[in-house]
Amino acid sequence: MAYRKAYFRIQAYAYGYGYGCNSDWSNEADEAAFEQECRSLFQQLGWTLHPGSNGVCDTAAKDRQDLYLHPTSFSGVMEEANIQPLQERLSKGKTFRCYAVDCCEEYADLSDEEYRAVLEAKHEEITAFILEHCRTKRTNLYITDPVAARFAEHFEILRLCDRERHNAVGNRFMSELINRLLQEGRLVSAETTHGAGIRTATARELKDYRKPVEQVIGQITMM
Numbered sequence: 001m002a003y004r005k006a007y008f009r010i011q012a013y014a015y016g017y018g019y020g021c022n023s024d025w026s027n028e029a030d031e032a033a034f035e036q037e038c039r040s041l042f043q044q045l046g047w048t049l050h051p052g053s054n055g056v057c058d059t060a061a062k063d064r065q066d067l068y069l070h071p072t073s074f075s076g077v078m079e080e081a082n083i084q085p086l087q088e089r090l091s092k093g094k095t096f097r098c099y100a101v102d103c104c105e106e107y108a109d110l111s112d113e114e115y116r117a118v119l120e121a122k123h124e125e126i127t128a129f130i131l132e133h134c135r136t137k138r139t140n141l142y143i144t145d146p147v148a149a150r151f152a153e154h155f156e157i158l159r160l161c162d163r164e165r166h167n168a169v170g171n172r173f174m175s176e177l178i179n180r181l182l183q184e185g186r187l188v189s190a191e192t193t194h195g196a197g198i199r200t201a202t203a204r205e206l207k208d209y210r211k212p213v214e215q216v217i218g219q220i221t222m223m
Contacts, residue, residue: 002080003107003160008090011069011098018111025071034095042170045089064109064160071096077107077163107158115157115169126155126177134187134200142190142197148174185209 004189014030025031028147039049050059058069066075090098152170181187185206
């Protein structure tokens with residue numbers, strides 16, 4: 001089952017008499033009529049309405065779908081198969097018209113464990129990406145940016161259970177992988193004037209890092 005972020009482009013006939021942030025309703029009666037029609041329409045389709053207040057618009061929810069009902073756009077995550085039928089129903093609105101629908105990001109129905117497994121399966125690809133993007137021109141140059149969050153965002157999978165996009169699973173995976181690469185000597189860390197930094201180890205540094213281990217193994221083999 002596929003889910004997409006959808007934007008139903010709405011033109012409420014009595015809304016938008018100002019410009020930009022000053023857009024507003026022509027009068028309270030027209031606003032109430034729009035609100036009542038939207039609530040009735042979604043309730044008839046089996047959606048649950050969560051009324052807004054203090055300038056916040058209503059929200060409609062059904063199963064794992066939700067839409068924020070702003071008079072210029074009904075937006076949220078929906079089952080892809082339900083987008084066109086809803087668009088056809090909205091086209092019959094009396095206080096507004098739905099003139100277009102934009103379908104954007106796809107959302108996956110993944111648990112934390114499943115998300116982690118997908119990232120683990122990409123371990124080599126992600127490792128290569130980290131090492132490539134942490135290379136510096138000189139050994140006295142280090143990257144002090146929060147790279148774990150940046151790399152996590154690059155490989156992020158949008159999920160139904162994390163619509164606010166905290167991406168805790170991805171951030172934790174990247175932090176653990178970077179720490180592992182530091183322990184293996186494939187990344188090098190140092191304190192800089194801008195705080196702690198990291199960079200990809202040079203071939204010479206990586207050889208020197210591994211050399212003592214290889215010598216110990218050789219000594220054990222000879223005994």
